[in-house]
Amino acid sequence: MKTINAISNFANKYFAIITIIIAIVAFNLPNQFIWLNSYINILLGIVMFGMGLNMKPVDFKMVLTKPLPVIIGVLIQFTVMPLTAYGIATLLHLPPTLAAGIILVGCVPGGTASNVMVYLAKGNVALSVTMTSVSTMLAPILTPTLLYLLAGQWMPVNPFAMFLSIIQVIIIPIVLGLIIQKFFPNIVEKGTQALPAISVIAISGVVAAVVSGNTDSIASSGMLIFLTVILHNLSGLLLGYLIAMALRLNVDTRRAISIEVGIQNAGLGVSLANTHFAAQPLTALPGAVAVVTHIINGSILATIWSRMPVGKKQREVEQAKQVAEHV
Numbered sequence: 001m002k003t004i005n006a007i008s009n010f011a012n013k014y015f016a017i018i019t020i021i022i023a024i025v026a027f028n029l030p031n032q033f034i035w036l037n038s039y040i041n042i043l044l045g046i047v048m049f050g051m052g053l054n055m056k057p058v059d060f061k062m063v064l065t066k067p068l069p070v071i072i073g074v075l076i077q078f079t080v081m082p083l084t085a086y087g088i089a090t091l092l093h094l095p096p097t098l099a100a101g102i103i104l105v106g107c108v109p110g111g112t113a114s115n116v117m118v119y120l121a122k123g124n125v126a127l128s129v130t131m132t133s134v135s136t137m138l139a140p141i142l143t144p145t146l147l148y149l150l151a152g153q154w155m156p157v158n159p160f161a162m163f164l165s166i167i168q169v170i171i172i173p174i175v176l177g178l179i180i181q182k183f184f185p186n187i188v189e190k191g192t193q194a195l196p197a198i199s200v201i202a203i204s205g206v207v208a209a210v211v212s213g214n215t216d217s218i219a220s221s222g223m224l225i226f227l228t229v230i231l232h233n234l235s236g237l238l239l240g241y242l243i244a245m246a247l248r249l250n251v252d253t254r255r256a257i258s259i260e261v262g263i264q265n266a267g268l269g270v271s272l273a274n275t276h277f278a279a280q281p282l283t284a285l286p287g288a289v290a291v292v293t294h295i296i297n298g299s300i301l302a303t304i305w306s307r308m309p310v311g312k313k314q315r316e317v318e319q320a321k322q323v324a325e326h327v
Contacts, residue, residue, distance in 0.1 A: 004193050011196050022204040036205050039209070043206050044202070044268060044270075045168075047267065048173035049176060049177045050195040051112055052178045053188050053191075074138070077109070077261045080261055081106040083106075083150075084239070086151075088102060088228055097154075097280045098225065100154045101284065104283070107146040108266065109143070110265060114132060114298065120305075121255045123253070124256040127260075135260075136174070140163050202267075210284045214281055233293055237298075238258075240262055241258035263295075264294060266294060269287030270287035
């Protein structure tokens with residue numbers, strides 16, 4: 001068990017480096033990884049199943065006890081990220097496939113890695129976990145709707161088909177995880193130590209699949225893709241913080257909202273692009289690049305904020321207890 005725990009801690013700590021290495025290897029040896037394209041939805045489903053195993057009623061308690069920060073955070077996430085993506089696509093005159101791809105990244109819910117980043121950044125962990133959970137549950141409705149409204153001019157979008165895909169890839173695995181956690185708590189408690197490593201492997205598999213299948217496209221338009229994704233990600237982190245500051249929220253709450261808004265579930269974007277825009281594989285590239293860049297930028301920001309304490313020692317102790325319940 002100690003070995004599994006050590007492997008999981010290593011995978012969490014070096015998630016960004018691992019995904020970068022996998023992307024580089026897949027780019028140079030595409031034939032070794034292209035078979036993974038058939039398993040993208042399954043790989044993401046594994047990550048969401050793990051999220052369900054870790055979810056607890058306390059994750060939604062804040063919606064009832066302190067709803068305002070949650071409402072503000074989720075509203076910022078589902079407005080700033082989609083609209084920023086649309087603005088960048090228009091400003092940079094992106095090709096239709098890349099424009100739809102970056103908007104798709106902007107329309108997906110928050111990523112699970114954000115919770116650990118908020119903890120490291122001395123942010124409001126309870127708010128982070130709640131925002132991730134709430135935005136994920138709202139995704140079947142909001143993601144297809146926003147994508148249809150903002151990306152419909154570039155690519156044909158079928159909101160209902162995408163709604164069904166999100167139910168299959170996200171909601172069903174999460175519900176299964178919740179059910180198993182309910183009826184087999186002892187087994188789940190022993191197995192959750194391996195979940196971080198499994199999630200890193202699954203996300204790395206998604207990256208390898210997309211990169212290996214689009215080596216020529218990455219080589220020809222790689223800089224434009226990286227510029228688009230990084231600009232979008234940094235805009236989300238900055239605007240999330242500034243809006244929260246303008247609303248006079250606490251510093252730890254600002255940090256949580258900033259990271260939650262900026263760190264998206266890019267793996268879901270890849271899965272949806274692969275399913276609904278298979279004829280235009282470039283649509284999945286922004287999501288694949290975002291998986292890596294979001295982790296890198298979020299980790300850097302969390303490291304910077306970790307050196308800038310925001311409250312009393314007791315707050316740090318409480319947050320340590322909170323994150324221990326969800327890691």
